[in-house]
Structures are given as C-alpha cells and as structure tokens.
Amino acid sequence: MDTTDALVQLSFQVQRILTAVGAEHDLSVVQLRLLGVLRDRTPGMLELGRHLGLDKSSITGLVSRAEKRDLVRRLPSPHDGRGVLVELTPLGHRLTRQGAAEIDRRIAELTARMSAADRARLTALAAALVTPFPDA
Amino acid sequence: MDTTDALVQLSFQVQRILTAVGAEHDLSVVQLRLLGVLRDRTPGMLELGRHLGLDKSSITGLVSRAEKRDLVRRLPSPHDGRGVLVELTPLGHRLTRQGAAEIDRRIAELTARMSAADRARLTALAAALVTPFPDA
C-alpha cells in the first residue's frame, strides 16, 4: 500500500468515526466541526467560513440550522453593525464536550493495537503534515 | 497536539485534497470513491454499498447520477434477474486515472517536506490502522 492509499483510506476511516459519533448526537460531521471551532472562540461568519473552508452562504445555513437546534446563538457584533458573532449555547458546549470525548475514545480504540512508541510517532508525523489552521 | 487532533486534522486535510481534485473534474468526493471502487471490479449495487458504507437507496442515486454523466453503466446480472452490475465506461476509466494521478501528486506534495524514511514510516503506521476493505 503506497502513501496515497494509506492516507486516503485512513482519512475515510477517521471520517467514518466522526460520522458515527455525530450520528449518536444527531449531528452531521460539519456540525461537529462547527461546534469544535466554537469551543474556544466567538468568531464572525466570515472567520467561520475560513476555518471550515466553506462559502459564506453555506455558513449562514449551517449556523441557522444549529441555532434552530439551540446549539449556537448569534450575537450582534460590538464593532460592526453588519456583522454577527457566533457562540455556543450551554447545550452546544455540552454536546461539544461529549462529542470530543467520544471521538477521543474511538481514536484510542483505533490505535489500541499500536505500541505507545508507534502511536507517538504517528502523532508526530501526522502533526507535521497538518497545515496551521486547526478546525476540528 | 494529541493523537486525536493529529488524525482528525490530517483526515480533513486529505478530504480537502480529494474535494479539490474532484472539483477539477466536476466530481464530488463520493463520486471519486465510486470510480475508485469500480477501477478493478464490476460489483452489484449491494456490494457497492458495502464498499462505500452507504444505504442501497443512496447507491441507486449515486450510480444514476454517474450514469447520466456517462461515467458508469449498469449491466444486467448474468445470474440474478433482479440485480445489475456496474462498470466504468471509457470516460469513467479516463477520469478515474486522471483523478488518481492528481491525488497521488497532491499527496506527494503534502509529504514532500518529509524524509523518505519518515514517509515510509507514516505509510506503514497508517496502513496498520486501516481496516481491510479498501474503498478509495
């Protein structure tokens, strides 16, 4: 198996884990990512779009659906009358923590057969590839 | 960065590469995966569903849209009057080869800064995690 096959298949495996965890909370993968981004910041819509790599109209829809679920809320921007800031609600915080914990558990399960040394090595190698702009 | 963060972020990075390559050929990621599965087999719909981890009704839609693009065709199953087999068309083969080549190039670009030893190590570690059922 060459590098491409290995990385692509691993990517889909991780996506399956995210999809499964999301399904447990009736959340899509992109909703999980949204909550993850909002865990430690209160961005505007455009900044959210940059984090998630999505069109601003997609962000409008995503945030509206999350708002309808009472996972997030929009706040007027204090320094731009056009803008809004998006923050997690208490329910959103709770689901984000639960989701993150379950993802941690599933990834630990995935890597359980590896030695600690191999796991540390994989982490370091993967981290070296990830361009700065964390989004999950 | 712990193992979960590293693997999740790497997964999305690889997904961005797949999305970008797909966009160059006006294909979605799941369409790329479909073509990848069909590169070297002629499965029925249910088998396709197993490979792609999707409901059979989703496979019906996916194959119909690919058929409309003349990327695949349905053949009557020789041993089951109810079933069909799905195969790539010449255009489908061509796009599959082009897509695979471009994905290879982008993954090589992603890992270009690594030493050959690190790349081989990452490949081996990733391959060790991937459960058998290749689908890309």
Next chain:
DNA sequence: GCATTTAGTACGCGGCACCAACTACCTTGA
C-alpha cells in the same frame, strides 16, 4: 406451488455546498 426473502428502485425529507444578487453598514477620498 406458495410463502418468504432479497435486489434494486421510487419517493419523501432534510441537510448541504456553491453561485449570483441583494441590503445594510463601513471605509475612503474629494
């Protein structure tokens, strides 16, 4: 030969991504 199971399709529903156009607000320059 008939009842049960299965392969695949059709339909409904909601999510989701992008594009173009629009409105309200901000910035800039004269």
Next chain:
DNA sequence: TCAAGGTAGTTGGTGCCGCGTACTAAATGC
C-alpha cells in the same frame, strides 16, 4: 460632510446526497 466603492451576511435557486419507507420483480426454501 457626503458620495462612491467595498464588505458582512442573507436570500433564492440549483443540484447533490444520505437515510428511511414502501414497492415490484425475481430468487429461495419448504
């Protein structure tokens, strides 16, 4: 100070996409 140009976010349109349910034709098993 005001007009022109730019920006933040929304709206509407479009097509893709995943799942669940129901259906039909074919296969299977008793």
